[in-house]
Amino acid sequence: MRVVQWATGGVGKAAIETLLLHPELELVGCWVHSPDKHGRDVGELIGRDPIGVTATTSLDDVLALEADCVVYCPLVPDRDEVATLLRSGANVVTPVGWFYPSERSGAPLAAACAEGGTTLHGTGINPGGITELHPLVFSALSSAVTYVRGEEFSDIRTYGAPDVVRYIMMFGGPPEEAMGGPMLGLLSSGFVQSVRMCLDTLGFSADAEISTSQEVAVATAPIDSPVGTIEPGRVAGQRFVWEATVGEQVVVRVAVNWLMGEEHLDPPWTFGPEGERFEVEVQGDPPAFVTIKGWQPATVAEGLVRNPGVVATAAHCVNSVPYVVAAEPGIRTYLDLPLVAGRAHPDLR
Numbered sequence: 001m002r003v004v005q006w007a008t009g010g011v012g013k014a015a016i017e018t019l020l021l022h023p024e025l026e027l028v029g030c031w032v033h034s035p036d037k038h039g040r041d042v043g044e045l046i047g048r049d050p051i052g053v054t055a056t057t058s059l060d061d062v063l064a065l066e067a068d069c070v071v072y073c074p075l076v077p078d079r080d081e082v083a084t085l086l087r088s089g090a091n092v093v094t095p096v097g098w099f100y101p102s103e104r105s106g107a108p109l110a111a112a113c114a115e116g117g118t119t120l121h122g123t124g125i126n127p128g129g130i131t132e133l134h135p136l137v138f139s140a141l142s143s144a145v146t147y148v149r150g151e152e153f154s155d156i157r158t159y160g161a162p163d164v165v166r167y168i169m170m171f172g173g174p175p176e177e178a179m180g181g182p183m184l185g186l187l188s189s190g191f192v193q194s195v196r197m198c199l200d201t202l203g204f205s206a207d208a209e210i211s212t213s214q215e216v217a218v219a220t221a222p223i224d225s226p227v228g229t230i231e232p233g234r235v236a237g238q239r240f241v242w243e244a245t246v247g248e249q250v251v252v253r254v255a256v257n258w259l260m261g262e263e264h265l266d267p268p269w270t271f272g273p274e275g276e277r278f279e280v281e282v283q284g285d286p287p288a289f290v291t292i293k294g295w296q297p298a299t300v301a302e303g304l305v306r307n308p309g310v311v312a313t314a315a316h317c318v319n320s321v322p323y324v325v326a327a328e329p330g331i332r333t334y335l336d337l338p339l340v341a342g343r344a345h346p347d348l349r
Contacts, residue, residue, distance in 0.1 A: 001068040001325055003318075004029040004090070008037065008055070010161060010307065011095060012073040013046045014314035019071070020051070022343055024322050029065045030055045033074070063088045069321045072096070073314070075164065076186075083112035086120060091324050093317045095124030098331060099132065100193040106331050119327045121337070122193075123320050124313045125295065126152050126278070131194035131254045133334050134280045134290070136201055142284030148198055149253040149281040153271045154296055156258040157225050158303025166227040171235050171260065175216045178235045184214050191242045191254050198252045199244055201335065208244045208251065215239045221264040226304070236260040237269050315342065 003025050005016050019027045030042045032055045043051035056062065059081070062070070070085050072094040085092050086109065098106065099122035109120055122128060131150035139145050156165060165171050168186070170178035192210060199208050217237030223230040230236045237259040244252040262270040271277070276296040282288040295312050297303035323337045334340075 001025050001321060002028045002065065003321060004031065004062055004065060004067040004070045005042070006031045006062075006070050006072040007074045008032055008042075008045050009073065009075060010310040011314045011317075012071075014306075014311040015071050015073060015318050016042060016046050017311075018315050018318040021346060022318060022321075023346075023349065024343070025318070027051070027053055028067055029053060029062055031059070031062050032057055059084065063090075066090075068325050069093060071317050071321065073317070079108065082120065083109055086112035086118045087116040089116050089118060091119045091121075091321075091327075093121050093123060093320050093324050095122070095128055095313050095317055097190060098122035099124075099128050099190060100197040100333050101331060102196075110331050113329045113331065117329050119324050119329055120331045121320055121324045121327075121333070122190075123316050123334075123340075125309065125316060126150075126256065126313075127190040127194045127254075128313070129316060130278045130280065130292070131191060132197040134292075135198055135252075135282060136334075138280055138282045138288045138290060139202060139284065141288060142282050142286060145202055145282060145284035146249070147251055147253070147281070147283035148202065149255075149279070150194070151253070151255040151257070151279045151281075153257045153274075153277050153279070154259075154309070155261060155271075155276055155300065155303075157260055157300045158297050158307055160226065160304040160307065162226045165225075169238070169258075171238070172225065172227045172230045173235055174233070175218060175235055178216050178238065179214060183238075184212060184240060187240055187256070188212055188242065191240075194254050195242050195244050195252050197333065197335070204244070204251050205246045208246050210242060210244045213241045213243075217259070217265040217267050217269050219260070219264050220266050223260050223264055225260050230260060237265050239269075316340070319343070 037055050038057045041050040042053040069091040077096040135148035170181040219230045219236040239257050241255040278292040280290040295309040320340050
């Protein structure tokens with residue numbers, strides 16, 4: 001299957017690495033945002049020897065490739081851009097949206113899928129996995145489910161995108177800047193879909209109400225970070241929570257806990273004895289509590305070189321491609337696709 005990689009940020013670079021190892025996929029093109037990357041070999045852009053695929057800033061160049069699928073990984077999605085790809089006959093897999101869109105919000109892209117005979121699939125890990133897919137998978141081992149949760153606990157110093165961390169996530173600035181910034185809205189566009197997928201699939205009341213909240217912790221002493229030194233009184237930790245309630249009872253919880261380390265914070269948040277992790281919880285008969293390790297790097301330095309969570313996000317996208325290409329046209333979620341699996345290492349095939 002012919003695949004184009006759209007954008008070469010952290011997820012995009014990891015997606016290219018995964019594409020090159022996948023036995024059913026061929027990388028045939030790559031869209032880049034920066035003019036400095038236009039015309040360069042994609043192998044060079046990811047720190048490898050040339051691979052014979054040239055990057056381009058031109059949408060027309062991408063459309064001319066007539067790819068089976070585009071792995072769409074920009075920082076911020078452009079609905080019109082995605083619609084153009086879908087109408088052209090290219091399926092789209094993306095970690096930046098459309099995990100479980102409402103009929104109204106998804107209608108323009110559903111129409112583009114119908115016109116192009118194509119499929120759109122949103123995936124990833126958070127959202128796109130840990131916050132809806134994994135709670136639903138483990139709920140299958142319980143009956144009479146009363147509560148599900150997907151939650152991240154991560155050291156944000158390992159995220160090697162300083163401009164995003166400072167100017168979008170608002171770390172290092174005053175608390176009022178973070179509380180009034182765009183991050184809660186940007187995150188909610190995805191995580192509310194996670195909550196809705198859990199509500200709908202598990203059959204909780206249609207009257208369930210979804211609420212959101214944001215908390216910040218500030219530095220009490222200087223903290224070294226990807227955005228420079230975070231001075232006392234500036235934002236060094238954030239917690240975002242999305243909860244669905246039926247009556248007074250919380251039935252779904254999705255949360256992210258992002259800290260600049262565990263020292264010098266007020267409130268004195270920590271990761272606890274379990275350290276960085278992802279958690280999945282199901283309360284039912286019987287209950288389940290799952291801790292996932294491996295998607296956070298062992299050290300800050302390792303994470304800035306290659307963050308496992310970013311790699312996992314990319315792999316989930318790439319591994320979905322064969323299933324999305326084979327799917328019926330339309331917006332397809334996990335609920336519509338068969339089991340998505342990775343592929344064996346080339347040395348073991």
